[in-house]
Amino acid sequence: MHGLEWSQTANVAYRSLGNTDQKNIELILNSLAPEDLLAQSNRVKDEMFIFRVPPFLRLLLKREGRKIRLLDIVDKRAVDALFGSKVS
Numbered sequence: 001m002h003g004l005e006w007s008q009t010a011n012v013a014y015r016s017l018g019n020t021d022q023k024n025i026e027l028i029l030n031s032l033a034p035e036d037l038l039a040q041s042n043r044v045k046d047e048m049f050i051f052r053v054p055p056f057l058r059l060l061l062k063r064e065g066r067k068i069r070l071l072d073i074v075d076k077r078a079v080d081a082l083f084g085s086k087v088s
Contacts, residue, residue: 003034004061005069013073017057024053025073034068037061044083 006014014022028051032040038061041049047063058079060071079087 003068004029004037005064005067007069007071009072010060010070017073021053021057025057025059028053028059038063038068042087044087050079050083050087 014025017025029037037051037059038049041051041059041061043049049061049063051059051061053059053073056076058074058076060074060079062069062071
């Protein structure tokens with residue numbers, strides 16, 4: 001979907017979101033190529049990236065060789081707790 005490989009966790013998180021949040025994510029993923037997502041993301045470590053989905057969601061992305069994988073869709077507060085507020 002959208003040129004990204006989606007993890008099962010990301011699929012579950014996406015389905016649990018409200019319609020507005022789902023539409024925001026779809027708009028972003030349909031507007032940006034996977035490489036552009038990474039270019040506009042904050043690198044948190046090695047090949048892990050955080051992409052902001054305003055106002056409070058974040059996409060956790062990982063580069064795996066030539067593939068880009070959407071690992072999870074998380075709340076900003078979880079990202080802040082794991083990586084610090086400078087990342088999100």
